[in-house]
Amino acid sequence: MKSGKRSKAPGRVLAIAAALAAIGPAARAEESNFKVDGYLREELSWNTLNWVDTPGYNDRGKLSMARTTARVNTEWRAMDDVTVVGKFRAVREFRTPFLNHLERMGANNYQSGSRGDIMDLYDNGEIRELYVDFPVGDRTKVRFGKQQVAWGETDFFAANDLVHGFNYTWRSFLEPANEELRKTNVMAKINVDVPELDGGLEVLVRPGWDGSKDIGNELDIYGGRWSSQPYAGVDFRNIDPYDYKNSEGNYRKVTGGLRWSGVAGDINYSLSYLNTFWPNPILNASSTLKLFGLPGVPSGAKTVGRTDTKGLAGDIIYPIVDVFGFTASGYSDRADAVFSTEIAYIKDAPYQFLAPTPTLISQAVAPGFDGIKRKDLLAWMLRMDKNIAATQQWLGSEKPMFFSVQLFDKWIQDYDRSDRLLNSVGWGARTKEHSFLLTGIFSLSYDNGRIKPELVVGKDLTYGGGFAVPSVTTELSKNWKWKVEYDKFWSDDWRDGSKCTFPNAASCDKAGLFGYFHKRDQLYTSLTYLF
Amino acid sequence: MTIQPKALALSLSVAFAGLAFDVGAAELPEGTVVSAENIEQIRNDTFEGKTIASLLTEKMEWRIKNNGWKLPLYKSKEIPLDPSWVKASQANAGKTKINAETCQVDGWGAGAPFPNIDMKDPQAAEKVIWNWHLGQLTGDVAIVPYYTQVLIDGAKGVHAEPVAEFTRYAMKGRLAGEAVEGDGTERGRQLLYFKSPADMKGLGTYTVQYDSTKFNDVWAYIPAVRRVRRLSGGAWMDPVGSSDQLQDDLEIFNARPCWYPGYKMVGKRWVLAVANGKNPLWNRSGTSFEEKYPVLENKPPYWNMNNDRFEPREVYVIEATTPSEHPYSKKILYVDVKYPRIYYGETYNRKGEFWKFMEFHSYVGKAEDGFRDVRTTGGAVIDFQRNHATVSLIDAATWRTNIAGVSAKDFSLQTLQAAGR
Numbered sequence: 001m002k003s004g005k006r007s008k009a010p011g012r013v014l015a016i017a018a019a020l021a022a023i024g025p026a027a028r029a030e031e032s033n034f035k036v037d038g039y040l041r042e043e044l045s046w047n048t049l050n051w052v053d054t055p056g057y058n059d060r061g062k063l064s065m066a067r068t069t070a071r072v073n074t075e076w077r078a079m080d081d082v083t084v085v086g087k088f089r090a091v092r093e094f095r096t097p098f099l100n101h102l103e104r105m106g107a108n109n110y111q112s113g114s115r116g117d118i119m120d121l122y123d124n125g126e127i128r129e130l131y132v133d134f135p136v137g138d139r140t141k142v143r144f145g146k147q148q149v150a151w152g153e154t155d156f157f158a159a160n161d162l163v164h165g166f167n168y169t170w171r172s173f174l175e176p177a178n179e180e181l182r183k184t185n186v187m188a189k190i191n192v193d194v195p196e197l198d199g200g201l202e203v204l205v206r207p208g209w210d211g212s213k214d215i216g217n218e219l220d221i222y223g224g225r226w227s228s229q230p231y232a233g234v235d236f237r238n239i240d241p242y243d244y245k246n247s248e249g250n251y252r253k254v255t256g257g258l259r260w261s262g263v264a265g266d267i268n269y270s271l272s273y274l275n276t277f278w279p280n281p282i283l284n285a286s287s288t289l290k291l292f293g294l295p296g297v298p299s300g301a302k303t304v305g306r307t308d309t310k311g312l313a314g315d316i317i318y319p320i321v322d323v324f325g326f327t328a329s330g331y332s333d334r335a336d337a338v339f340s341t342e343i344a345y346i347k348d349a350p351y352q353f354l355a356p357t358p359t360l361i362s363q364a365v366a367p368g369f370d371g372i373k374r375k376d377l378l379a380w381m382l383r384m385d386k387n388i389a390a391t392q393q394w395l396g397s398e399k400p401m402f403f404s405v406q407l408f409d410k411w412i413q414d415y416d417r418s419d420r421l422l423n424s425v426g427w428g429a430r431t432k433e434h435s436f437l438l439t440g441i442f443s444l445s446y447d448n449g450r451i452k453p454e455l456v457v458g459k460d461l462t463y464g465g466g467f468a469v470p471s472v473t474t475e476l477s478k479n480w481k482w483k484v485e486y487d488k489f490w491s492d493d494w495r496d497g498s499k500c501t502f503p504n505a506a507s508c509d510k511a512g513l514f515g516y517f518h519k520r521d522q523l524y525t526s527l528t529y530l531f
Numbered sequence: 532m533t534i535q536p537k538a539l540a541l542s543l544s545v546a547f548a549g550l551a552f553d554v555g556a557a558e559l560p561e562g563t564v565v566s567a568e569n570i571e572q573i574r575n576d577t578f579e580g581k582t583i584a585s586l587l588t589e590k591m592e593w594r595i596k597n598n599g600w601k602l603p604l605y606k607s608k609e610i611p612l613d614p615s616w617v618k619a620s621q622a623n624a625g626k627t628k629i630n631a632e633t634c635q636v637d638g639w640g641a642g643a644p645f646p647n648i649d650m651k652d653p654q655a656a657e658k659v660i661w662n663w664h665l666g667q668l669t670g671d672v673a674i675v676p677y678y679t680q681v682l683i684d685g686a687k688g689v690h691a692e693p694v695a696e697f698t699r700y701a702m703k704g705r706l707a708g709e710a711v712e713g714d715g716t717e718r719g720r721q722l723l724y725f726k727s728p729a730d731m732k733g734l735g736t737y738t739v740q741y742d743s744t745k746f747n748d749v750w751a752y753i754p755a756v757r758r759v760r761r762l763s764g765g766a767w768m769d770p771v772g773s774s775d776q777l778q779d780d781l782e783i784f785n786a787r788p789c790w791y792p793g794y795k796m797v798g799k800r801w802v803l804a805v806a807n808g809k810n811p812l813w814n815r816s817g818t819s820f821e822e823k824y825p826v827l828e829n830k831p832p833y834w835n836m837n838n839d840r841f842e843p844r845e846v847y848v849i850e851a852t853t854p855s856e857h858p859y860s861k862k863i864l865y866v867d868v869k870y871p872r873i874y875y876g877e878t879y880n881r882k883g884e885f886w887k888f889m890e891f892h893s894y895v896g897k898a899e900d901g902f903r904d905v906r907t908t909g910g911a912v913i914d915f916q917r918n919h920a921t922v923s924l925i926d927a928a929t930w931r932t933n934i935a936g937v938s939a940k941d942f943s944l945q946t947l948q949a950a951g952r
Binding site: 075392 | 682684689690691692727728729730732746748750754755756757758759760761762763764765766769770772773774775856858917919939940943944945946948949952
């Protein structure tokens, strides 16, 4: 599988999963030190709009995903204080006519000639986690092995949750459980309790033993079903492959951090330092015009971390950054609500920029092939969680509605408009000093938790657009759960590929985040069997 | 003295009626099961000298007649009260006082703060509730590695049976060693982790209860996002998860006494209740309903804990008045007069209609240091308006109290975070 070092043997993992699942009840019955649980899940999604970037093909109503997942969790208490935990996931997808069409267009065809195998993006089997827990002395606990760690307070837009990258290729943005999206890493996590100070220290060391694909956020730049508009069927690795060994962000480098978390009065708080890979893919543009067959001609862009790029137009890199974090959370009697905040100060965060005279690569491909600038960035979040008791009367819910509102901002320090920073390579929206996002969650419960409606909404206050995701999860029985969800996106601007040809590719749009999801609305359903 | 013929006739008829009553009533043998089938026939019969009718509250009798509840009769047994608890409780006599302003009991150290309840005392009911809140015979630390919360649809049966571990650690009122641990602001700490099903496994909460008006501090570890989130401390009158019980319904009454505006002592009476019950009421390795839940009946409404030992217990009947924003208008509590234990609770909605019936069973266990603690074996919170119940059943065999070498530092927010998997 080209897209990573995950196992190419989902069948084998599925077989192991099935075998482990089969011994689960027996393990429980015998009260053994070996426990097994997990789930089987079928997920289906349909496009509800006709995509703009698949000309001549009506995407509306097409099945975009038919995904079968087996997840098995094991826990083996090897000794009194020593536990070995394993989490395994195997996935098989059905090749739908829609996926077939994307494949014909060129999805996932990097190093495969004109046509690749799109299913390689989705079928996989992996050891999600495999670690051992053991104590050292009275107050120190060690977890060593492949694992995932979440720092920070917010689940939506990561500020301090930067220990791992996320894999957004099979489902972007909408998956509620980050647990399923985080790329897990081999790490040592050491927790030292300091009850005298009402807190504890966490030390993370990632020795750099992971596979190259296990760092950074993985977006669908392969032209698959979660490719951003207007890049359906385009595998960008053909002109800008990954460079995991760039000296700005070499996956073999040791990374890690420290976090102190504790309680002071009524407030729980944390302070952290993290040395990690910048999660967003950064385009390291080629310093030459080899894309046009002119390897000796400078492009005008400066390549970082190596003399010139491996790719014709550039490479995707994940530079290493330093992140200084702070979080706090407390309950307010007066508001009867929990307030949380999170601040991450990122030193030298990498940004793409659009030069006043863009390189020929940018003019031919998209904005963002002009080089990289570094800016200090303050990402902060303020959130209020409140239970709204009135819904018991208004909507007949069995308990107060859970309501959460969150304001998220990325504040660029020493902002200079003439830096002409871009939000992302590929789209034209220029980054403003503040980038505000407002989100809200409304969760209800009926029939003793057997029916759970939820609405998640968001609005991009700076660049326009937003999303609304209403869903209902129904508990069919104690083992079966069924979810139906609609994913609605809107945007003020979007990139029209037909108008973005040479020499206008760098200046033809101002699309922000929700422009990437233009016409990507979908209906989603999942059926889960828990064991 | 002249005897009027009419009065004589009346006296004779009363005497005769009494004779007839005595002749018809019988002392029922141990093991007799009070049920809908026989309740009319045996209501005037006696058990330990008390009529069956007098041992049943109105709602108990209603449940027996209309809802399949069956009560096997067993001889009452004295509850052995641990000497350390008795000594600490007696030491409070005449020295303690409810401080309404601070929401504390001044002068309390450990044990029941008010060992002698005077029925004529206008604060009698409130003192009984404080005894329950501060003086339960639970030991200094109790770890319950396995309990299940069975969610039951009265028509369809069990639809969820999550399993959790529960730990309760006393920071004040400790009976072994110093009575207070920490700075004296905390009443206790609780940790709760779910062990199954797979989508709840790892979900946990850490709660700090205060010895003051202050609401609890509550944090939850949410495995799906691998993160601890602060929860609303003001949620004490909200439902617990998807269950039928509110936060303050845990073991029938779980609020700080001052959060309720008032309590009324209705009186004393006798009821049939489970104080020396069977255990365990839940067999974790069982596969069928009957194997797993030997105390329950596998037929509608599925929630009746019929197969336990019901014995006559003398109780205080207390009416608790709820705050105006509370879902209940009132809560009636039946509290043992000998030691702090609530057997039954009835709740009424804001229209004054009967809503929920709560029933808790217990037995006397032995802690690792020899302390005699009172352990819940099972509890049912039945929502009669929605025909649904939450039955909590405990694997009493694995319950551990007063474990050596355990201290407050083992139960903290760090513990919750570190335990997340």
